[in-house]
Amino acid sequence: MKHYDIVIIGGGPAGLAAAVSAHEAGAKDILILERDERLGGILNQCIHNGFGLHTFKEELTGPEYAERYIKKVLEYGIPYKLKSIVADISDKREILYISAEEGAVTIEAGAIVLAMGCRERPRGALGIPGYRPAGIFTAGTAQRLMNIEGYLVGKKVFILGSGDIGLIMARRMTLEGAEVKCVAELMPYSGGLNRNIVQCLNDFNIPLKLSHTVTKIHGKERVTGITISKVDENRRPIPGTEEYYDCDTLLLSCGLLPENELSKSAGVALDRVTGGPVVDDKLQTSVPGIFACGNVLHVHDLVDYVSEEAERAGYQAYRYAAGETANGGETVKLTVGHGVRYTVPQSIDAGTMADSVIVRFRVADVYRDRSIAVYYDGKLIKRTKKRIMAPGEMEQISVRKDSFAEKTPDTITVCVED
């Protein structure tokens, strides 16, 4: 069985940044496995701009952002295999991948970085009644068909869900001559970034209907229209509020799900809220030597944060493969209190932690003029005032090693307070 020091599953933004950072740390024997025909992942179809403001201090399109990392991978001569899909990972870090050229191959890794990304919540998971006519797409599928293959998927479009991909596609299809009728959002607030609502909807006078959902899809062969209804505070449709829209296409932008089938096969423990692996401050999963980063770990809104997180995962994978990591033994658990849905990481090893550890999280609702509070074993340590927090915008705090000087806590709690 062929051995690699580090194998990275996925050649998108997370996998590329992990590979680059592992190489720069000193790793010589890396392999990236990518199932698509090219490196870059989802960035290849995200042709709009707005990427890289944090990482490169300039506004790039998705393909340009990807190319910065791909260039480094090529320059460093990091090996990668395209059209190679991983079918199984064992808890002993054996990886089975399949490609047309090589057939089924099993390799062994000193460390693994999981960077498989996420996928979109499909219609089947939404429970919308009606037939199954042509013309229903997830927003990302429509984006791929349009920006990579060059097909306009419809002429009269309705969009369910105000996630960023849906908003971006509302603008994109408008620019290509389609008529985007409306965007409906189940929640009373948008799931997308503010700038996308302004530049993708307001710029083109596309209405956004909050607290609305699609309650019927009309048409047998092809979508002919949809019915939407207003929903109550329990997100139940209110009878009598139905409105009909004439359209030939329904795009769904209703959330992203980390793609963790392989993590499960390796025995990696998953977090029920994020849908991604439970990790420590090294981004190491419950299986030693298996690390995770990017959207497979938790869904991000900015690729810049994916790259930064993946760089840490790549570096830690290098250290593990080189035998440089030891267990410090003092585990601090991170828990959530009121208003916080999850944290990543879920624990910190106080013995081996860096001087400062970034903890990312999402809040459960839109909060104005509240504070983020951090408690060590029930004792208030830090309060930070925030003008606004929203579920669509990831928040972060840093936990400093020297804050454990007096006593290492058993538990750190992050919550939202008045």
Place this chain on the structure above:
Amino acid sequence: MKKYELTCIQCPIGCALTVTVDGDNVTVDGNTCPRGRVYGINEVTHPSRTVTSTVYIEGGALPRLSVKTKTDIPKDKIFDVMAEIKKKKTKAPVNSGDVIIENVCGTGVDVIATKTVKEK
């Protein structure tokens, strides 16, 4: 005198701005920081956007080449620029950053490739 209601996009707060134009005099209300004021003034005096799209590419490893206006163009030229981009056909190979349309619609801005597409 004309009034505009805008949402500031400089940060996640998204302040509701009221921009009043009275001749050469532009005032911004509702902003909570200086960046909001600048945004409000620019949005009503010379709003601009970067346009991104794709063009047909012959003999390429991909059927479409992604492109963008190298810098922002006036917002009211978006659809004119799109019409030019739709007409354009190009040939592989193309490198990211190559100029695809010079001085599009007289804006003084080039449309450039954002992807490297090799020959098939």
